[in-house]
Amino acid sequence: MTFDFEAAGATRAAGVAQAPGGGETPALRVAATLDSLDPVSDFVLGLGERARLPESSLYRLRLAADELATNIVLHGYHGEPGEITVEGGIDPGEVWVRFQDDAPAFDPRQGMRAPALDVPLAQREIGGLGVFLAFTAVDVFAYELVAGRNVSTLVMRRPAAK
Numbered sequence: 001m002t003f004d005f006e007a008a009g010a011t012r013a014a015g016v017a018q019a020p021g022g023g024e025t026p027a028l029r030v031a032a033t034l035d036s037l038d039p040v041s042d043f044v045l046g047l048g049e050r051a052r053l054p055e056s057s058l059y060r061l062r063l064a065a066d067e068l069a070t071n072i073v074l075h076g077y078h079g080e081p082g083e084i085t086v087e088g089g090i091d092p093g094e095v096w097v098r099f100q101d102d103a104p105a106f107d108p109r110q111g112m113r114a115p116a117l118d119v120p121l122a123q124r125e126i127g128g129l130g131v132f133l134a135f136t137a138v139d140v141f142a143y144e145l146v147a148g149r150n151v152s153t154l155v156m157r158r159p160a161a162k
Contacts, residue, residue, distance in 0.1 A: 025089045032073050032082035032101065040069045040086055044097055047088040051095040051158060060137035061095065061156045067134035068099055068108065068152055076103030076150070090158075094139070098153045105150060107143045108135070 028043045030036035044065040048058040065086075072084055085100040108131055135141040140155035 025087050027088075028086045030084055030086070032077045032084050032103070034070075034073055036084065037066065037069055037073070040084070041066055043086055043088065047090065047097065048095055048156070051090040053095060053156060054159060057156050057158075061097065061154060064134040064138045064141070064154050065097055065099075067130045068154070071108060071131065072099065072101050072103060072150075076101055076106060092158070094155050094157050096153055096155045098151060100152075101150050102148070103150060105145050105148070107145075108152065109141070109143060 026043075026047070028039060030039055041062060044062050045058065048061050053061065069084060069086075076082070082101060082103060087098045087100075089096050138154045139157045140153070142153045142155075144151050
């Protein structure tokens with residue numbers, strides 16, 4: 001699946017939303033299912049490639065996006081029908097990806113903890129490691145509840161042009 005990030009050529013899968021600054025922003029709306037994780041990943045990769053993110057930054061942005069989308073599907077909607085909206089943008093100094101969903105309110109940062117590396121693997125508490133790794137991989141992770149919707153934003157800084 002490919003995405004056209006130009007507003008004039010937006011496909012049905014990648015619609016266009018209004019950016020906070022008034023410009024148009026590519027958007028993807030998908031069912032909150034595990035089958036939708038690949039299109040979300042493709043969307044994020046396409047955005048990062050268009051922004052010419054270094055490979056390591058692109059990997060980290062995709063990791064965080066994959067973790068967030070998976071958590072929305074598995075822990076937000078708990079298998080119930082729902083939708084995830086993913087928007088993205090490229091600014092001179094950064095690339096951002098915003099997720100919105102109508103699952104019950106939940107701030108993914110709550111309960112996020114560094115892994116207990118001094119505790120043997122078999123004795124560690126299950127869960128939370130993916131969230132920690134993903135959200136510490138991006139430069140900024142923000143969450144807010146807006147009109148009853150979960151809004152999570154990932155930001156990766158772009159290297160200065162040479």
